[in-house]
Amino acid sequence: MTNQPASTANLPSPQHRPFSVWVVTVLLLLEGLAVLGYALSYALQLGAAGALGMGARIFMLVLIVIAGTWQLLVAHHFFRGRAWTRAAVLFWQVFQIILAIPYFQSGDALMAWAWLVPAAAITVLLFDPRVTAFLGDRPGTQSPAAN
DSSP states (O other): OOSSOHHHHTSOOGGGSOHHHHHHHHHHHHHHHHHHHHHHHHHHTTTSOOSSOHHHHHHHHHHHHHHHHHHHHHHHHHHTTOTTHHHHHHHHHHHHHHHHHHHHHHTOHHHHHHHHHHHHHHHHHHTOHHHHHHTTOSTTOOOGGGO
């Protein structure tokens, strides 16, 4: 039994987090902040003329805000060592890779690389044995969150 408060008792100490976990977490946070930044930009353009009606624009704005918030929440829980985050992170990265392909085809290679490079880096690091062990996905290992 420790004298730590319950909120910090489940957090692993920083020396137990592999460097790859730090890199993935930072990239996930940057992705989430980028999505929320886009939501702000989108919100500022709601009044502009477009193909969608106002109801559809507001619905899209809500979806974008939810996606950015979810990404930040997943980053937080990934950093805490929750094993369920692997599926959420992988889904988001595959989604980004799929979205990068049309940018290559439209000639906007800079935007395509901006979507593709972080997604590829996170996907590779997600399957790093140290990350897998940190998340408690290997037999004989225990997730820091389960302690």
